[in-house]
Amino acid sequence: MDHEEGTELEKINKSDENGDVKNNYCDVDPRLPFRRQALVSMGSFMLSFSAGATGGISAIIIPQLLKDNHGRHNHYNMNMLSWVAAMSSLALLFGNMISGYLMERFGRRTSQIILSMFYISGWVIIGFAKNMFFMLLGRFITGFCQGWLGPLGPVFIGEISSPAYRGLFLAGLSLSIASGVFMSHLFGTFLHWSHASFLCALFPLSGCIVLYFAPESPSWLASKNEIEKCRTAFYWYRGRTPVMQNExxxxxxEHEKKKEVKPKLETLKENIKKPEFWKPLSIMIVFFIVTQLSGINVICAYTTNIMEVLIGNNKNTYAAMLATDVLRVVALISACILLRRIGRRPLAVFSGIFTTLSLITLAIYLYLVDKRIIRHISPTISLGLMAVYIVVSNLGISPLPWNMVGExxxxxxxxxxxxxxxxMTSIAFFGTVKTAPAMFDTIGHHGTYLFYGLSTLCGTIFLYFFLPETKGKTLLQIAEHFRNGNKSKEKSLKEDNNFV
Structure with missing residues (x-):
């Protein structure tokens, strides 16, 4: 059986090399697959908007809860309100636990539609919350959905998009998250947090509408042996060019090869022993933890408090917050462009090095201010260093793990x-967001940024030695790289010439 399947793969590769694939598969409009992939990806992007808003809304809720409409302090203290920021990150873990099962059981598209219903309910509960219990309940539900979406969105987009566009669309997920952070901050700057929450519910609603009319992932349909539906969905997403037909x-x-009837537990035990599972798993766990330990989500969750320290007063904190959000979005747009031209690995190393430098420099500057070596903090210098950090971290360290987990x-x-x-990133997310206020109080902002900078440095060294390049490769080629390593180098180069 294995020999016959190997022979079949050789025939397919040979027919592709010789140009024997019939040209009657060509689309009338070659731009149609891109438009369809972009349209359906927009559904996942809108859910990612909601994920970004989940992380960013706490920077609006916390200051508004600290003071009532008359300016009097209420009974909430910062330690209690840190749970408003941390509750969603705690719930991420539970969302992650069921995400893999649901995407395999019901499919990628259907899981996202179910997810959007929960997301809408969470935002509505926050909007109507009259006490801390319902506030935390709504935050838990939205955080649960954020964790649920974490692996689901990249997997779905990675499977429906062509290799030439996959990097762009996957980077679009991180751009959507950053845009969601900006929109939640923008809503909260001019509106009460309850009204801002209702507006945030429009993101998953619009994503649900788009996904409702989209086909399911062809790869998932093939894994369920629904071959005709798989072909129909694949042609709809990818078109009928010879290269796509060959893929x-x-x-x-490949799916036929794996269609042996075995107990699920036995199959699972076999799969987790394969290098194409544990090698990328190890790399992605480290990459995700490095992302969290670089402090990216701490900045999103406590933006207003951080800006007060960097400016030296509480004036113009909202303007500074929105400015950093705009920088984040611009940086991620740049990342989408650079990923198509440069690739994943160089961008990760570049981003890691300069994120480390910006954090350590900011830590040194704040230390000098704290020790009165520099008498007065300069908003130009402190905000400038923060701006550099926002830009370079969002060029690579922030979007790339979400980009690559789908590949x-x-x-x-x-x-x-x-x-x-x-x-694992959910655990690190919760840990960094929950402990950030305590770290600011005990070791100061300078000590906290120094810790984040050194953590990023260690992670960058690891990525330099172990992170592979996936730009322009099909999902099968990437799996082959982890399976055979350097032994498949010549074969991979040959396949790259066929598919890219």
Whole structure:
């Protein structure tokens, strides 16, 4: 059986090299697949808008809860309100736990539609919350959905998009998250947090409408042996060019090879022993933890408090917050462009190095101010260093793990691998966001940024040695790289010439 399947794959590769694939598969409009992939990806992007708003809304809620409409302090203290920021990150873990199962059981598209319903309910509960219990309940639900979406969105987009566009669309997820942070901050700057929450509910609603009319992931349909539906969905997303037809044929042969009837537990034990599972899993766990330890989400959760320290007073904090949000969005747009031209690995190393330098420099400056070596803090210098940090971190360290988690795992372990990876970032997310106020109080802002900078440095060294390049490669080629390592180098180069 294995020999026959290997022969079939060789025939497909040979027919592609010789140009024997019939040209009657060509689309009338070659731009149509891109437009369809972009349209359906927009549904996932809107859910990611909601994920960004989940992380960013606490920077609005906390200051408004600290003071009532008459300016009098109420009974909430900062320690209690830190749970408003941390509750969603705590719930991430539970969302991660079920994400892999649900995406394999119900499909990528259907899971996102169910997810959007929960997301809407969470925002509505926050909007109507009259006490801390319902506030934390709504934050838990939205955080749960954020964790649920974490592995689901990248997997879905990674499977429906062509290799040429996959990096762009996956980077669009991080751009959407940053845009969601900006929109939640913008709503909260001019509106009460309850009204801002209702507006945030429009993001998952619009995403649900788009996904309702979209086909399911072809790869998932193939794994469920729904071959005709798989072909229909694949042609709708990718078109009927010879290269795409060849990729479809290879995908179906790979799924046929794995269609042995075995107990699920036995199959799971076999899959987790494969290098194409544990190698990318190890890399992605470290990458996600490095992202959190760089302090990116701490900045989003406590933006107004951080800006007060960097400016030296509480004036213009909202303006500074919105300015950093705009910088974040611009940086992520640049990342989308650079990923198509440069690739993942160089951008990760570049971003890691300069994120480290910006954090350590900011820490040194704040230390000098704290020790009165520099008498007065200069908003130009402090905000400038923060701006550099926002830009360079969002060029690579922030978007790339979400980009690559949809690429690096083989289809049969994609749900498990992406779920575990995002689960680890959820734990790190909760830890960094919950402990940030205590770190600011005990070791100061300068000590906190120094810790984040040194953590980023260690992670960057790891990524330099172990992070592979996935730009322009099909999902099968990436799995082959982890399976055979350097032994498949010549084969991978040959396949790159065929597919890219």
């Amino acid at each position: 479809l044929d290879k995908m179906l042969v 690096v795992f083989a289809t049969e372990t994609k749900g498990l691998g992406s779920g575990i990876s995002v689960m």
